Amino acid sequence: MQAAEWARDITDTLRGEDEQGALERLARLQPFDRAEVLAHLEPADRLRLVRAMPTSLAAETLEYLEPETQYRILDHLDEPLAAALLQAMSSDTVVDLLLALHPLQAAKLKAWLPSAYRERIDTLMTFPENTAGSLATIEYIAAREGWTVQQALDHVRKVGHDAEVVSYVYVVDARGRLVRVASLRELILADPRAPLTAVGRPDVIAVRATADREEAARLLTRYDFVALPVVDDQNRLLGIITIDDIVDVIHREATEDIQRLGGSVPLAESYFKTPVPVLFRKRVGWLLTLFVAEAYTGTVLRHFEDILSRVVGLAFFIPLLIGTGGNTGSQTVSTLVRALAVGEVTFRDWLRVLARELATGTLLGTVMAAAALVRAYTLGVGPQLGPVVAVTALFIVLWASMVSAVLPLLLHRLRVDPAVVSGPFISTLVDGTGLFLYFTVAQVMLRLT
Amino acid sequence: MQAAEWARDITDTLRGEDEQGALERLARLQPFDRAEVLAHLEPADRLRLVRAMPTSLAAETLEYLEPETQYRILDHLDEPLAAALLQAMSSDTVVDLLLALHPLQAAKLKAWLPSAYRERIDTLMTFPENTAGSLATIEYIAAREGWTVQQALDHVRKVGHDAEVVSYVYVVDARGRLVRVASLRELILADPRAPLTAVGRPDVIAVRATADREEAARLLTRYDFVALPVVDDQNRLLGIITIDDIVDVIHREATEDIQRLGGSVPLAESYFKTPVPVLFRKRVGWLLTLFVAEAYTGTVLRHFEDILSRVVGLAFFIPLLIGTGGNTGSQTVSTLVRALAVGEVTFRDWLRVLARELATGTLLGTVMAAAALVRAYTLGVGPQLGPVVAVTALFIVLWASMVSAVLPLLLHRLRVDPAVVSGPFISTLVDGTGLFLYFTVAQVMLRLT
Known part of the structure; x- marks a missing residue:
């Protein structure tokens, strides 16, 4: 330190x-x-x-x-x-x-x-906390439409000390509406006698104060600006958002997504500033929800109690099979949630995503089926169980791929943060349905009724 | 579009x-x-x-x-x-x-x-891909130590067109060593006749070209710069890194961490640019590794086959208990991996982290034990199993909290990316050990031998 x-x-x-x-x-x-x-x-x-x-x-x-x-x-x-x-x-x-x-x-x-x-x-x-307006600062440099370059530069010299960013000069009309932007570089390189309207550009990229702060981050990232003007619904200049605040937003949004994907409600403060009772509160909700959802695995198992007691060896593969399903789902979900967050994927791509994930799932499922066959053999559970476990492995991986490809896109479409489809969420979902798959396959292949 | x-x-x-x-x-x-x-x-x-x-x-x-x-x-x-x-x-x-x-x-x-x-x-x-040097651009504005402010400003006017960032002028000595930095704002506000050495500051924050790109991101984020000079080991100016490239790095690092936490090797390209065979390769390694690790759950179960066949009801709670352990671990791991990535937590905090996670785990474990008791009652498995399941739930949550608190810190210390302790990884680890806990608790509490 x-x-x-x-x-x-x-x-x-x-x-x-x-x-x-x-x-x-x-x-x-x-x-x-x-x-x-x-x-x-x-x-x-x-x-x-x-x-x-x-x-x-x-x-x-x-x-x-x-x-x-x-x-x-x-x-x-x-x-x-x-x-x-x-x-x-x-x-x-x-x-x-x-x-x-x-x-x-x-x-x-x-x-x-x-x-x-x-x-x-x-x-x-x-402006509420997650809006662009909440990030705005009023220490920007504004110039009037009628000025010359020299007048604008003199103004920069006068008020530049207080400005947070002097890279841009924002040109406003008599009613305070943002009509033009010029970079300080453009002003310095221009003829001082030129009218301000001859420098810079008229189509100013700006963000509405009521827009989501992520929209501001997206614009700044996309256009590589150092500051972004914030306007009201009549295009009047309210302030600017500087890149350093956007960097903080990007960090914070990633932190929130990671915590959500891990299955907890995002922390408002940094780790050590969050007291233990708050850590508890942020986690217990999802943990209980998942527990209740997971509880139906007990129902499924009791439903197949008869088969289970006749072929106890089937139980040996329960954690392995549902665990593999959960892992597959977690891989897909994390990749897709991030791709949605950075805008690489949107809902309209759902069919393409599904096709890609099913293709990948088929490859992965085949490998896992082979691995399951080997494991059944090494565990010495008799020749009958191996094929059951292998077929189930393939089905579970495919099922997990499908669910975890579609759910995040669907939630995104419904304007729910797709990161709530966390690894634990998808594992839980796959656990119960995977068990049902497993015992159904066993019932059919072992001709049990 | x-x-x-x-x-x-x-x-x-x-x-x-x-x-x-x-x-x-x-x-x-x-x-x-x-x-x-x-x-x-x-x-x-x-x-x-x-x-x-x-x-x-x-x-x-x-x-x-x-x-x-x-x-x-x-x-x-x-x-x-x-x-x-x-x-x-x-x-x-x-x-x-x-x-x-x-x-x-x-x-x-x-x-x-x-x-x-x-x-x-x-x-x-x-410079290799992940270094600060790989992000550097040579379009910066450098000025010589002996110049006046006016000379520097004339130079900006001359070369400013080609510069990527004109916010700073870097002052170098005769041997190209970085000795001073002045912002364009400081130059404009200064007396044009003043020597350049009277403007800006001598202690320049710079990054070594061979440093990790994350180090450059950390410095730029910390000091709110728009550009960061990159120097060689003799402090000679090689180039600058601009904030827009750092924003990309921050995005990419977060993407990589999220994909790792989901249990896959990070993709080098965006989602749709990654062909299916590559998606498969990035995922199959961890999936197989986790499968092999998870396979010992079969060994544990076979070891307790006798108990399992005498009390088949125990099997109903297997997914529920190990799932809850995995979920707890996933919550802790994701929070800590992110806290390590942004520097909120370091290895030296391990005891504090462990204490906090055990305290949180005790609260969570108590709640989950109560939930388990309720579930055992509603599943109607007889009065004996309830307490076994409840005690195991508490133990598993505590165990998962402990493991997932210590492992990421340890890996960080060993300079392995802690994000490899993914949700699937910690679930798998907790699955086998959790089963062992479960049957041991059952053995003791049900007096089975």
Whole structure:
């Protein structure tokens, strides 16, 4: 842990009454690392350094701290400094902070903001968590339609300090509607006297504030932008989403899908921040549901109790056969759920997917049938059981392939997250139906009635 | 599919001999969309438009096409045009193209490049696929230590057209070593007469070319950069990695982890690009391995054949109990594998992880024991089996929690991708050991010998 070492070093420097030295060391770090160091310091030292730092440096650092820590620091500073820091922080961080606080605490902080800024923050705060609007920041650079390139560049120089991303200048009309976008590169390379309307492009790719945050991620990924404008339903510019926030979204969405595929409800926080009772709650629902679903394997087995007691050897292969079915299903489901998530596959492809999975399943089933034959032989259960187990292995693999090819696509179509068809889900489904297959095959092939 | 419609529209325009109109329509699209449209066109129309497009527009478009399509286009153009396009494309795309081609085809294309550029491409081509170096592009903006801000800005204006990212200017010394970085924003806001050494920061965060690409992703995500410099072991600047390539890496790594967790070897290509025989090969290995591992459930069952034939009712609960163990394991494993991948958990946390999972497992196990008791009662297997099944449920859940907490951490420590501890893997492991637990509990509680 480098941050802990840095923090010790800075604490020592402070103890030696060399505040200037401590500040210089901090200033040399990247904002992320600086925040880590602050998080490791004693509260009193932390406050002392935040007070002594230039406002922009302090604000930049605060952005990387957790909301609770941000509040604890802001709450202990004098109001003018705290207000200045809050205004210098990027607006998406401020929104996250305000949403994480108790309403009374949030109201206190909001009272420090100038009313125009507060209104814009209020607008951003209305967008629910999974929307594009919730990711937006208002620190973008906007220019007016009638300006020249030189005017736009002068504007960048004036407001660029506060902007989160200066790669693009968004051109709006008199009613605030987004009509054009130009990259800073295009502005610098253009003739300064040219009208702004001669630079950049008119068909701006933007996302509606109410759209899903995944839609924003999809657009940014597809077009390789660094920032994406967010507009309301009248195409008025509300803010921008920056690529670093999208990277976080991509990480979070993948985490959620993996946890769902593992058969649990996604955790809202990171692993260690999730208390044990919450871990329990996120898991117990599916575990019980699957238990109830799996319970009908008992019903199937009792239904075939007679056959089972006449040929006890059949029981030896129960875990092996249903396990193989579950494994096949888990392989297919995970591949397809991911392909759906990244848009490689859609519902309209269902027939193609089914054909591919059945073809793959036939190959896999044949191999598993051969393996089952070998296993029956080595277990020495007599010559009759081998073919039963082999035929069942083929059928179960085919059955699992079919179910796990169709279900995720169907759920996607019904706008249910296909990741709820987890490995455990498909295993459970295949277990009961697989047992039914097994004993039916046994009944027919062994001529039992 | 919007691209298909656009393509039809453009084909019609071309048929009406309005090449200029078709070009204008194409130019208005984003590069990604333009490439999609080209991919939908007839080869002859495609070539005609590429020939008529301005070089920079054509190169930008080509970058979004697949290597095979890129080659098919370049191969049909006159050498001067093809060479110009190749040089205008970003170097990481050229490297990917050259690596995807047959060596003779690659040699033909390489011969068109100026020798200095060819040498730098050759250097980039030496880095293996999963390294940071393999993602690097040489279209960055470098400035010399001795320059002023004005000189640097003039240089940006001169070479900015070719750069992939103009957000940063990298300052190198006379030996090519990376000594400083300044953002374009800092340059624009600075006094033009100031020395370059007064702008930006000296401690540049960079990644070694030989480092894992995940390390580059981690750094970019952590520090919210738009591009990351890539250096050799003497800190000489080799290239930069841009955030859009990192976004692709993050997507790909998540896909690989999900496929591994589902119990298959990750696919190298997207789902529909993977032929059925390859799907089969990626899955059959684990399926057979798990089959062999699962086969010992047969051995365990045969070992307890005597007990099983005396109390056939025990068999009814086999799928239910081992299924619940597998589900618990799958939940834990997926959560931990992801936490390891994003760096939330490391091997040093193993004791904390184990404690948390055992605590969660105790809660879950208690609930599942109660559920098992209910199920035994509803299945009407007599009053003796209920307690056996309940106690086993608790033990199996605890056992699964323990194994799935420790194994991923251990593998991570041994530098094996923890995602190989897939859901199917942990289910299989828990199946055999769980059966052993079950019959041992039955033996003890039912006093069978």
